[in-house]
Amino acid sequence: MEDTHAIGVPNVERHYFLPNDEIKNLERIDLLSQKHPVNVLVAGKQGCGKSTLVRQFAAKNKRSLATFQIGILSEPGQLFGDHRLKEGETYYQQFLFPQAIQTPGCIIHLEEINRPEHPKALNMLFSVLSEDRQVWTDELGLIKVAPGVIFFATLNEGEEFIGTEMLDAALRDRFYIMLMGYLPSYIESKVLTLKTGIDEVDALTVVNIANKLRSNSQEPITISTRHTLMIAEMLNVGASIREAIINSLQISRDILESLLHSLHMDLGMAKEATEDGYQEY
Numbered sequence: 545m546e547d548t549h550a551i552g553v554p555n556v557e558r559h560y561f562l563p564n565d566e567i568k569n570l571e572r573i574d575l576l577s578q579k580h581p582v583n584v585l586v587a588g589k590q591g592c593g594k595s596t597l598v599r600q601f602a603a604k605n606k607r608s609l610a611t612f613q614i615g616i617l618s619e620p621g622q623l624f625g626d627h628r629l630k631e632g633e634t635y636y637q638q639f640l641f642p643q644a645i646q647t648p649g650c651i652i653h654l655e656e657i658n659r660p661e662h663p664k665a666l667n668m669l670f671s672v673l674s675e676d677r678q679v680w681t682d683e684l685g686l687i688k689v690a691p692g693v694i695f696f697a698t699l700n701e702g703e704e705f706i707g708t709e710m711l712d713a714a715l716r717d718r719f720y721i722m723l724m725g726y727l728p729s730y731i732e733s734k735v736l737t738l739k740t741g742i743d744e745v746d747a748l749t750v751v752n753i754a755n756k757l758r759s760n761s762q763e764p765i766t767i768s769t770r771h772t773l774m775i776a777e778m779l780n781v782g783a784s785i786r787e788a789i790i791n792s793l794q795i796s797r798d799i800l801e802s803l804l805h806s807l808h809m810d811l812g813m814a815k816e817a818t819e820d821g822y823q824e825y
């Protein structure tokens with residue numbers, strides 16, 4: 545589980561929007577971290593901007609960021625290092641995690657903290673998240689969390705999962721919580737326009753369709769901001785809205801047709817009906 549990425553300050557991402565109160569909250573987290581290390585749990589549906597939030601926080605505050613996939617951990621010490629063999633000798637290779645947590649002010653992003661492969665994988669992590677902020681390892685001795693460190697754990701679920709056994713109660717008790725949702729239509733369409741260059745009318749149409757599908761009472765489907773951006777990029781290289789949606793989402797043509805109909809749209813359908821629709825490729 546060696547992570548070879550260097551620890552460094554990420555670049556600011558343009559056109560990343562957050563509610564004002566979340567921005568205030570992040571400013572307070574920054575202040576708190578000047579007194580002692582802080583843990584923040586960021587929960588929200590897939591592609592709603594959790595990883596970007598962590599990266600942007602590091603970028604804006606000019607702090608180093610190091611990201612670790614907790615979801616793939618299968619044994620307790622795995623974040624710290626492992627024993628290797630070289631020319632018949634074993635030696636201990638230290639990984640990035642101990643270095644990161646000993647870096648003052650570092651932002652530590654723990655991805656998918658609710659899903660380690662092995663239940664004991666979180667044990668050593670638990671020590672650094674707890675009040676004493678230190679952990680003993682046979683190979684590296686006592687490792688203490690540096691001043692100013694913030695742990696951002698992201699949880700790829702809706703808020704309904706936070707209160708359940710998905711996350712150990714004792715662990716959850718040590719975190720501030722941020723719940724993220726998808727952006728309101730106006731802001732989401734603005735993001736699409738700013739990031740991909742499609743016009744405002746198209747952007748709003750994509751977002752309206754996405755919202756219709758998200759809130760479909762019979763069969764709601766999850767469409768992330770990542771995915772509306774993908775649809776917008778397709779539009780930007782010449783696809784019609786209908787084509788871009790059909791080629792991005794797993795919805796049947798029937799559902800899409802009735803949806804477009806309900807939005808009083810008739811996008812590109814006439815063209816399709818008059819052509820044979822096939823050619824050699």
Ligand SMILES: Nc1ncnc2c1ncn2[C@@H]1O[C@H](COP(=O)(O)OP(=O)(O)OP(=O)(O)O)[C@@H](O)[C@H]1O
Nearest residue numbers: 559560561590591592593594595596700735769770
């Ligand atoms: N609030 C937002 N403003 C602007 N862009 C956003 C916003 N939320 C998400 N995006 C864009 O959507 C994409 C996905 O965001 P990100 O990877 O941060 O989501 P995530 O919640 O971490 O996803 P996952 O659940 O898959 O880990 C990125 O390109 C990001 O810039």
Ligand SMILES: [Mg+2]
Nearest residue numbers: 594595596698
């Ligand atoms: Mg993410």
